Amino acid sequence: MLSIEYYFKTYFLQLCTFAFPWVNSEEIAKDIVQDAFIVLMDRPELLEKGERVIKSFLYTSVKNMAMNAKRRDMVFDKIRGSITVEESDNHNILDDLINAELIGALHRELNQLPEGCQRICRLIYLDGMKYEEVARELDVSVNTVKTQRVRAINLLKTKFLNLILNFLLL
């Protein structure tokens, strides 16, 4: 049985991504996801039901809380007559889910890159250093630099290689 901490650290970011389109605020999205986990902590018996059920529970809680937060925000605009609230929800849940899962997966991929790997990639790709220069800078052998680079590229063999490199190099 996996711990709450595991679920939190694995799914926090993608749940925030999932909540974001409703609330349009990073802080509110994070608060909502925190609240969803508090609800989960109150129901430890759910942990026995497996990862899929827990994910479904978390996604559903986040969705409901995010929609409530959005509705609350809209009430005030509504009385001013500036917008009309459509009760039907035009979010494409499946599309939001796919986006959230993808971002979660990419983030995990990125985090799996060892620290050394990340630094070497940064120096090679961003600062345009030669292997020798990198080796001197980091006080390691040239061979290490080469292996780390190959390792990083192997690890990053995904369609979104560019995206992840962008994350690294920012």
Place this chain on the structure above:
Amino acid sequence: MIETDKIVLAELASLLLKDGQLATAQENELKRLLEKYPDAKESLRYRLANTDIQVPFDLRNTDLDQEWEILKTKYNERKITPNYRWWNGQWKVRIGEAAALLLLFTFVWIWKSYVKPINYLIPDKVYGQKNDVLPGENGAILKIKGKDDINLMNKQVDQSLSQGIEFKNGELLYAQLKTKEYNPMHTLIVPKRSTIAITLSDGTRVWVNSESELIYNANFNEKERKVRLKGEAYFEVAKDAKRPFIVEANDLSIQAIGTAFDINSYTQNAKVLLTEGRLKVNGQEKEIFIDAGNGAKMIKNQLVAFPIPDMEEATAWKDGYFYFENKTMQQILDELSRWYGIKIDSNVSLDKIRYKGGIKRDVTLAEVCNLLKDLTGYQLTIDKEKLIVTNRPKKNK
């Protein structure tokens, strides 16, 4: 509930997008799910063609270990809530049966003991309350010294009252007074569940809120126009530089020439909010001038001026809205009690949080409660003409 197979679909789709391929078994499963949820097809097709994905915020700024610490602190600091697990299983059914039976008995009992029904209580079919309460209406009682009271409650038809005072379109008009000499004291009493607008003999318009009183002469004298207020009213003072318009409310005396302002004197310390022009405010020994967008109030025996964060606090009620911006739960409940004529029954300590939001005043109480339930952490239960406030248990969704 989001179905687990939708989550499987999203997991497989993200895997395909990320790696560009899937194992055969996974591919078959994804195909099956796409047949079940064809909506996802287009989304997947688009994403396969475009590698740009929407990252709403910078992922690297989020420190998961730190967020985890925040969560643990939040969880521990949270008020202890009762454990709901025993509600599961057959307990639920038993309690449901008992509640239904109790409800039945209660209905029979209420039905039998209901001697004097209150006409603004109606059944509620939408929000799950025991009953609902209709909103207040236009109306007031006019007392003229030495005469019979004139009842203007819920009056729909226009009517000429004595001395050229008119009741027209739900408003009281003094503008066409026939006499200058006959000038008794008038008291306009606006009870709970009512509000009225009047035009005084000088052309000044006054909106008087629920549970308030306005005292004035039918004609003003040549030096000043003086009225006395208990409760809340919004004034649009007609310009007359020779005769200042004076409002006395509790500990404040307000002097205007031609301005618009709201005075709230439900509590001991009256508060004036100025929306237009300029005002002189007298409080005990001190007097100050304030300009539009500012308010004044006695705080600890000192007359203090302050900027108004939002003008709607002063005008929303007369335009037919409840305005909760920057109000505490206590203030919100007081307003409800005045407009719906209900008693507040609260045995919980109300927090000092200030809320945000608003709703039209012409909706029923149950609808307002439904909004407040979302807005605040309280459970609001209507029981005849009583509104019971309790803490809301953390419910599992």
